[in-house]
Amino acid sequence: MSDLELVKHIGTESTRFRAVLQSAKPDAAVPTCPDWDVADLVWHLTEVQYFWAAVVRQQRTTLAEVEAEDLRRPTGFPELLRTADRCARDLVEVLRRTPPATPVWTWAEDQSAGFVLRRQAHEALIHRVDAECVTGARTPMDAALAADGVDEALRVMFGGAPSWATLTVDEHATLRVVSSDTGHRWAVNLARYAGTDEEGHEQEGPTLAIAPVDHLLPAVATVTASAADLDCWLWGRPPLGDVGLSGDVAVLAGLREVVAAGVQ
CATH class of the missing domain: 3.30.1050 (Nonspecific Lipid-transfer Protein; Chain A)
Structure with a gap:
């Protein structure tokens, strides 16, 4: 799967994730993540995307070098969704303009922006599935992305x-x-x-x-x-x-x- 396709999938899956949960109750349980409610699920993906956008943008090669200001969790659900939208768009933009071979810190053997790109495409996909499991509105997964x-x-x-x-x-x-x-x-x-x-x-x-x-x-x-x-x-x-x-x-x-x- 090409890098451009992975970037596109991050945006598409993140958008679907938010759209599914817009009408959900923030305190509704997430059956696939028993310790979380809907608001927790949105906040989790938001924090993850915010953090990795900072890692790639700053091109840090050790975790200690990453300078990410604490992202405050909004108290209202509409504001939480807006924050999620902003962080997803920021991640997509950062990854779109960063060559995949760029060295950055990751928790894996692969220390490159390409690893972050691939990982975040699948992070968004699986949490989109979590969102759909809340509402019961399951939709198809892209076969090539799923195989990857x-x-x-x-x-x-x-x-x-x-x-x-x-x-x-x-x-x-x-x-x-x-x-x-x-x-x-x-x-x-x-x-x-x-x-x-x-x-x-x-x-x-x-x-x-x-x-x-x-x-x-x-x-x-x-x-x-x-x-x-x-x-x-x-x-x-x-x-x-x-x-x-x-x-x-x-x-x-x-x-x-x-x-x-x-x-x-």
Whole structure:
């Protein structure tokens, strides 16, 4: 997916997000984010977009260098929506004029404005789904964007290990994730990470190892659905269609263990 398409999706998904929630009650519960009400959901996306616009605009390469004034949460819901609109438009404009290769701080291995661009397109998309789950007015997700979201979820959110950890891959626990409508495929192995974190604590847990390319080698389990349904399933949001799970029950349970950890 091109950088220009990602920028466009940030604007489109953010606009849809606000439009869906304009008529919602600010204190209505968000079923996909149990600790939040509608106002909390709007404020969350607003803060996120405000922060990353500041990071990219200032082109800071460490978190300590980022100079972002505290964004005050409006007390009224209409003003909150106006603030959300302003922050979304600012993020889109900053990302549109910043080359993706520009070095900036991120929490990931990829320290570039391009990472922020991709991440914020999917942040807006998934929270648009959250908004629609409040009102029940679900609309289609762009298939290409959703497929890219699956790739990001598997490789960035669920895959690999921290820099301080050792990754151990189970060569026999093989899965194939298949997007039935776009034709994308991912070869996945269950794995575990273990090591001592920056604060000196021993850490270990389940993760995934994603092959750079799926060479269609045999897999003991398969997950198949449309790109949109896969994206929702990986993010813990309700798919609109079926997600087909077949093959080795233990390997599928291992995948569920990783996915159940969740990403907000």
